[in-house]
Amino acid sequence: xxxxxxxxxxxxxxxxxxxxxxxxxxxxxxxxxxxxxxxxxxxxxxxxxxxxxxxxxxxxxxxxxxxxxxxxxxxxxxxxxxxxxxxxxxxxxxxxxxxxxxxxxxxxxxxxxxxxxxxxxxxxxxxxxxxxxxxxxxxxxxxxxxxxxxxxxxxxxxxxxxxxxxxxxxxxxxxxxxxxxxxxxxxxxxxxxxxxxxxxxxxxxxxxxxxxxxxxxxxxxxxxxxxxxxxxxxxxxxxxxxxxxxxxxxxxxxxxxxxxxxxxxxxxxxxxxxxxxxxxxxxxxxxxxxxxxxxxxxxxxxxxxxxxxxxxxxxxxxxxxxxxxxxxxxxxxxxxxxxxxxxxxxxxxxxxxxxxxxxxxxxxxxxxxxxxxxxxxxxxxxxxxxxxxxxxxxxxxxxxxxxxxxxxxxxxxxxxxxxxxxxxxxxxxxxxxxxxxxxxx
Amino acid sequence: xxxxxxxxxxxxxxxxxxxxxxxxxxxxxxxxxxxxxxxxxxxxxxxxxxxxxxxxxxxxxxxxxxxxxxxxxxxxxxxxxxxxxxxxxxxxxxxxxxxxxxxxxxxxxxxxxxxxxxxxxxxxxxxxxxxxxxxxxxxxxxxxxxxxxxxxxxxxxxxxxxxxxxxxxxxxxxxxxxxxxxxxxxxxxxxxxxxxxxxxxxxxxxxxxxxxxxxxxxxxxxxxxxxxxxxxxxxxxxxxxxxxxxxxxxxxxxxxxxxxxxxxxxxxxxxxxxxxxxxxxxxxxxxxxxxxxxxxxxxxxxxxxxxxxxxxxxxxxxxxxxxxxxxxxxxxxxxxxxxxxxxxxxxxxxxxxxxxxxxxxxxxxxxxxxxxxxxxxxxxxxxxxxxxxxxxxxxxxxxxxxxxxxxxxxxxxxxxxxxxxxxxxxxxxxxxxxxxxxxxxxxxxxxxxxxxxxxxxxxxxxxxxxxxxxxxxx
Numbered sequence: 001x002x003x004x005x006x007x008x009x010x011x012x013x014x015x016x017x018x019x020x021x022x023x024x025x026x027x028x029x030x031x032x033x034x035x036x037x038x039x040x041x042x043x044x045x046x047x048x049x050x051x052x053x054x055x056x057x058x059x060x061x062x063x064x065x066x067x068x069x070x071x072x073x074x075x076x077x078x079x080x081x082x083x084x085x086x087x088x089x090x091x092x093x094x095x096x097x098x099x100x101x102x103x104x105x106x107x108x109x110x111x112x113x114x115x116x117x118x119x120x121x122x123x124x125x126x127x128x129x130x131x132x133x134x135x136x137x138x139x140x141x142x143x144x145x146x147x148x149x150x151x152x153x154x155x156x157x158x159x160x161x162x163x164x165x166x167x168x169x170x171x172x173x174x175x176x177x178x179x180x181x182x183x184x185x186x187x188x189x190x191x192x193x194x195x196x197x198x199x200x201x202x203x204x205x206x207x208x209x210x211x212x213x214x215x216x217x218x219x220x221x222x223x224x225x226x227x228x229x230x231x232x233x234x235x236x237x238x239x240x241x242x243x244x245x246x247x248x249x250x251x252x253x254x255x256x257x258x259x260x261x262x263x264x265x266x267x268x269x270x271x272x273x274x275x276x277x278x279x280x281x282x283x284x285x286x287x288x289x290x291x292x293x294x295x296x297x298x299x300x301x302x303x304x305x306x307x308x309x310x311x312x313x314x315x316x317x318x319x320x321x322x323x324x325x326x327x328x329x330x331x332x333x334x335x336x337x338x339x340x341x342x343x344x345x346x347x348x349x350x351x352x353x354x355x356x357x358x359x360x361x362x363x364x365x366x367x368x369x370x371x372x373x374x375x376x377x378x379x380x381x382x383x384x385x386x387x388x389x390x391x392x393x394x395x396x397x398x399x400x401x402x403x404x405x406x407x408x409x410x411x412x413x414x415x416x417x418x419x420x421x422x423x424x425x426x427x428x429x430x431x432x433x434x435x436x437x438x439x440x441x
Numbered sequence: 442x443x444x445x446x447x448x449x450x451x452x453x454x455x456x457x458x459x460x461x462x463x464x465x466x467x468x469x470x471x472x473x474x475x476x477x478x479x480x481x482x483x484x485x486x487x488x489x490x491x492x493x494x495x496x497x498x499x500x501x502x503x504x505x506x507x508x509x510x511x512x513x514x515x516x517x518x519x520x521x522x523x524x525x526x527x528x529x530x531x532x533x534x535x536x537x538x539x540x541x542x543x544x545x546x547x548x549x550x551x552x553x554x555x556x557x558x559x560x561x562x563x564x565x566x567x568x569x570x571x572x573x574x575x576x577x578x579x580x581x582x583x584x585x586x587x588x589x590x591x592x593x594x595x596x597x598x599x600x601x602x603x604x605x606x607x608x609x610x611x612x613x614x615x616x617x618x619x620x621x622x623x624x625x626x627x628x629x630x631x632x633x634x635x636x637x638x639x640x641x642x643x644x645x646x647x648x649x650x651x652x653x654x655x656x657x658x659x660x661x662x663x664x665x666x667x668x669x670x671x672x673x674x675x676x677x678x679x680x681x682x683x684x685x686x687x688x689x690x691x692x693x694x695x696x697x698x699x700x701x702x703x704x705x706x707x708x709x710x711x712x713x714x715x716x717x718x719x720x721x722x723x724x725x726x727x728x729x730x731x732x733x734x735x736x737x738x739x740x741x742x743x744x745x746x747x748x749x750x751x752x753x754x755x756x757x758x759x760x761x762x763x764x765x766x767x768x769x770x771x772x773x774x775x776x777x778x779x780x781x782x783x784x785x786x787x788x789x790x791x792x793x794x795x796x797x798x799x800x801x802x803x804x805x806x807x808x809x810x811x812x813x814x815x816x817x818x819x820x821x822x823x824x825x826x827x828x829x830x831x832x833x834x835x836x837x838x839x840x841x842x843x844x845x846x847x848x849x850x851x852x853x854x855x856x857x858x859x860x861x862x863x864x865x866x867x868x869x870x871x872x873x874x875x876x877x878x879x880x881x882x883x884x885x886x887x888x889x890x891x892x893x894x895x896x897x898x899x900x901x902x903x904x905x906x907x908x909x910x911x912x913x914x915x
Binding site for chain 2: 130137380
């Protein structure tokens with residue numbers, strides 16, 4: 001038997017004997033003979049740990065990660081710090097090998113971090129309620145659209161064209177079988193077309209979805225947007241949660257549903273996942289929230305404890321009438337975010353956002369002076385901007401790689417433009433190297 | 442017991458991280474951001490030191506039950522051992538950005554490509570997409586694949602059939618995919634009732650979703666006939682892969698007539714459950730459905746791996762990027778550690794463990810479906826009524842003895858259900874102890890059992906109070 005299986009063949013045979021089974025084949029005799037596999041699976045031979053370590057190391061060596069490359073790529077995944085405490089605590093068996101907290105009395109650790117995650121998200125966003133995580137920011141945004149239609153059924157839902165195209169794609173996929181009326185709001189100079197919005201007839205509109213900082217990194221005038229749309233139109237805001245350390249909080253500006261991605265909050269890059277989706281709303285919508293929610297209660301002795309609550313929204317109780325099909329979400333990533341928001345805290349999160357803002361603007365300012373390069377939009381941005389470049393962006397990225405620079409992300413449907421992101425991790429030396437590289441054109 | 446919140450440790454001026462230096466000339470923030478959108482107040486977050494954080498979260502962790510501690514017999518959850526090498530290998534990929542040029546990420550792409558192939562081989566499917574984040578998202582994506590296929594062929598389909606023993610996610614996913622749910626009853630043996638299927642299925646049926654082995658731990662032995670009925674109505678046969686752990690190297694869904702399915706890497710393929718995720722719910726399809734899978738697909742161009750976004754018939758994307766990549770790494774490592782031989786051993790040991798436990802426990806509980814089981818089985822606690830006990834009481838009392846409880850009150854078709862899946866990771870000694878403990882609980886003073894748990898960090902919690910007085914943040 002494999003080392004992961006504690007019963008030896010001898011023990012297994014003894015167990016069979018004890019329950020009156022003479023041959024294991026008896027136990028699988030319900031599987032029609034014609035469907036029983038008569039051969040081995042065509043898979044690699046069983047490896048030792050040492051062999052695997054070597055093979056994985058080879059896969060890594062065939063590649064280059066951002067330890068070797070100076071990272072200016074963003075577009076929803078940002079190279080922020082991940083304090084060592086996070087992977088360390090996440091690797092505790094008590095957290096990572098636990099199941100979903102079905103037996104609350106022996107899952108108080110998990111349930112309390114759900115609760116602390118919800119609380120920290122509420123504190124950061126100033127929203128009234130948050131759930132215990134979704135899959136990621138894109139699917140959370142799609143679920144927010146579905147929730148808006150449950151709250152105000154059958155009306156149009158406006159989607160800003162400055163939303164990240166991947167997120168738009170996820171919304172469209174979630175909507176594929178439902179056919180909600182999604183209407184795109186055009187953009188002008190890299191932001192939502194405010195005049196178009198002003199002329200909009202909102203009588204048949206249930207919600208609007210806006211991203212800020214948007215796909216181009218630009219900060220949308222969310223206060224003006226809230227002013228333009230009538231009070232009963234739901235304002236769904238997607239934003240990079242790090243930006244909230246500097247900007248007005250969603251709860252203070254009349255956002256109805258806030259969604260974001262916990263990637264930047266302690267989850268690292270990992271080639272795109274897992275991260276966690278953040279989902280928060282006003283209290284009055286709580287019965288329509290998707291996903292798990294932890295709440296405080298008392299035990300039989302009156303002591304404080306935590307349980308998953310408002311379960312009648314969920315699939316295991318309501319089945320087809322549930323608010324979502326979501327079951328397993330991304331709890332361990334929510335724990336990473338909980339620890340991240342705790343350890344960076346008030347000053348640390350502010351500093352991360354502030355440094356990202358300053359460093360990205362340092363780079364952007366220099367770019368304005370380099371021949372052949374410029375900013376496509378001259379509008380306030382947080383840590384990412386769209387840069388105009390003199391050559392095809394894929395060729396440009398290749399040349400930058402020769403200098404060990406991951407120069408940015410190729411935006412959808414654009415050839416001579418590049419999305420450039422700068423986080424607190426970039427040093428002056430790296431920024432100046434990037435600038436020198438641009439000057440070499 | 443509740444100690445305190447991280448927030449309560451906050452002391453003004455405490456710091457938990459040292460940031461990189463701000464080594465450039467700063468500008469006034471008012472010059473960089475729109476004045477009306479700047480928040481003058483710093484975020485309302487705790488101020489704590491690194492040791493404060495470590496002690497707080499270690500203290501929380503100590504209140505958790507987990508598979509590295511002891512048996513976790515949750516039926517249909519496959520709480521098996523999480524190999525430690527998986528964790529170290531996953532860390533190797535922590536610094537890859539998802540949008541790097543393809544030539545710099547050949548390793549991660551090759552890993553995904555090979556994992557897709559392994560998953561195809563294990564189930565007899567032709568193509569796999571690794572994108573869905575969890576089983577429920579895999580179900581949803583598969584149903585959209587079915588929708589796209591039928592729309593492409595110009596065939597009108599409106600409903601999906603689900604057995605009454607199905608997981609709650611099945612009907613919920615059906616609804617999200619825009620189909621109507623039609624439920625069919627199980628027969629007296631706990632299997633799909635063929636007559637009921639024939640009565641309910643019609644030409645507007647898009648998909649019949651089943652779990653095989655089903656949630657009672659029974660193999661649907663009439664699977665061939667089921668597939669024929671489904672296909673005769675031009676419908677697709679879907680397998681919920683929650684119970685794949687029972688048939689690794691023994692039988693393959695693709696050979697039995699299934700057209701599409703999802704996998705749970707966090708069940709069958711040993712990736713950890715993380716207290717509620719992240720999981721990974723890849724989907725597998727037969728060749729005629731591959732054009733509808735989520736984008737991007739991974740292509741092997743003579744040894745160069747690249748993404749292909751150009752698939753006009755695809756259902757689109759269900760996640761921002763490519764899926765829960767670090768979970769995929771763990772599953773990949775697991776499959777390579779096991780090989781064909783190891784995976785066969787997994788299912789064999791899982792099935793023997795389950796049958797052994799079933800026969801040891803049938804003396805103490807009512808057994809609604811007494812035939813041999815696959816990797817799990819369902820008992821009923823309805824015989825405990827004479828003692829005034831319910832299944833819930835026994836479940837809570839198990840916690841006192843250092844065991845996690847089985848899945849209870851599911852599947853819905855069995856009253857007072859206890860659904861038990863020991864997995865291959867448990868030794869005979871552990872199973873024997875579990876049996877002894879259950880036996881002892883049934884012999885105890887029922888009042889002690891009813892008021893359980895007694896030895897857990899908190900006593901029995903009041904779920905009704907939590908719903909009545911909603912308090913979901915500090």
